[in-house]
Amino acid sequence: GENVEQHPSTLSVQEGDSAVIKCTYSDSASNYFPWYKQELGKRPQLIIDIRSNVGEKKDQRIAVTLNKTAKHFSLHITETQPEDSAVYFCAASGGANAGGTSYGKLTFGQGTILTVHP
Amino acid sequence: GAGVSQSPSNKVTEKGKDVELRCDPISGHTALYWYRQSLGQGLEFLIYFQGNSAPDKSGLPSDRFSAERTGGSVSTLTIQRTQQEDSAVYLCASSFAPVGYGYTFGSGTRLTVV
Numbered sequence: 001g002e003n004v005e006q007h008p009s010t011l012s013v014q015e016g017d018s019a020v021i022k023c024t025y026s027d028s029a030s031n032y033f034p035w036y037k038q039e040l041g042k043r044p045q046l047i048i049d050i051r052s053n054v055g056e057k058k059d060q061r062i063a064v065t066l067n068k069t070a071k072h073f074s075l076h077i078t079e080t081q082p083e084d085s086a087v088y089f090c091a092a093s094g095g096a097n098a099g100g101t102s103y104g105k106l107t108f109g110q111g112t113i114l115t116v117h118p
Numbered sequence: 119g120a121g122v123s124q125s126p127s128n129k130v131t132e133k134g135k136d137v138e139l140r141c142d143p144i145s146g147h148t149a150l151y152w153y154r155q156s157l158g159q160g161l162e163f164l165i166y167f168q169g170n171s172a173p174d175k176s177g178l179p180s181d182r183f184s185a186e187r188t189g190g191s192v193s194t195l196t197i198q199r200t201q202q203e204d205s206a207v208y209l210c211a212s213s214f215a216p217v218g219y220g221y222t223f224g225s226g227t228r229l230t231v232v
Contacts, residue, residue, distance in 0.1 A: 001176070034220045043209065044161070046220035089161060104149065105174060106221060108161040 002027040004092050006109025014117050019080050021112045023090035024072040032093035033066060033073045034106070039086045047088075048075070080116045087111045120144075122224035124210050130230045131200055139195040139227045143212030150193050151213075151221060152185060156206045164208075167193065200231045 003026040013019050025033075034049035050057045050064045050073065057064050061080075066073040077084055091106040123142040131137050143150050152164040163177035167187045178184070182200075187193040197204055207228050211221035 032219075036220075043223040043225050044221075045223070049220050104168065104215070105151070105163065105166050107163065108153075110160045 002030060002092055002105075002107040004090060004107050004109045006090050006112060008112060009110065010113045010115070012115045012117065013080050015080060015082060017080055019075075019077045019084070019114055019116075021075045021088055021090070021114070022072060023074070023092075023109050024070075025092040025107075026071070027092065028068075028071065030092040033064070034091050035064060035075050036089045036091065036108075037086045038089065038111075044089060077114075080114075082116050082118050085114055085116045087113050122210055122212050122222050124208075124224035124227050126227060127225060128228045128230075130232060133202060133231055134199055136196065136198045137200055137229065139197075139208050139210075139229070141193045141195070141210030141212075141224060143191065143193070143210070144222055145191075147212035147214055147222075148190070149213045149215065150187055151211045152193070152195050153209045153211065154206045155209055155226070161209070164195070197229075200229075202231045205229055205231045 004023055006023045011019055031052040035047050036044035037047045038044040048059050048062050048064050050066050052068055055066055061078045063076040089111050090109040093104055093106055122144055125140045129137055148169045150167045154162045154164055165178055165185045166174040182198045185193060185195045207226040209226045210224045213219045213221050
């Protein structure tokens with residue numbers, strides 16, 4: 001099945017700096033890569049996603065890049081603010097190689113605790 | 119409804135008891151997922167329902183865990199003979215289709231086995 005590795009596990013930055021979180025995946029057939037933000041005690045919420053026919057996507061201060069050849073994708077947050085502090089999870093959807101009903105199931109990375117210091 | 123609804127929000131149970139956790143997905147979402155999140159940990163896949171297809175149960179940690187989805191809507195996750203290691207937040211999510219759409223998560227059920 002799919003395996004997703006996420007780095008770093010913790011990331012500490014100063015307000016205004018950029019933050020980058022990286023993930024690699026194993027299933028070359030995976031074609032959907034969302035990122036979730038989870039604030040303390042709350043549910044994970046989708047913040048941005050990218051599909052395999054696109055190399056980069058931006059939404060204000062957040063961007064995601066995808067390298068299909070290397071099977072890795074990254075989240076970039078610019079001009080970080082204290083309210084960006086949270087746990088961030090990357091995920092990849094099971095591609096055709098997963099077979100049967102595993103197709104479409106999201107496999108999550110281990111999470112990155114981002115702390116933005118004022 | 120407007121979001122994914124889970125109940126109860128908190129459950130404290132004695133070791134050895136059975137528990138049922140409920141998930142009511144967003145209306146029209148055909149896919150429903152259960153994940154488990156232990157304190158400070160990531161999201162562990164448990165089970166996935168897609169339409170009328172047989173569910174993907176590959177993530178269920180033991181035969182004490184089971185889930186069903188009635189009428190393609192509400193789902194119930196049952197844990198029999200609970201153990202302390204079952205303590206976690208159980209998250210349900212739903213989506214429109216199995217591929218290419220992000221999940222919407224519920225607020226979860228925090229299960230504590232004492």
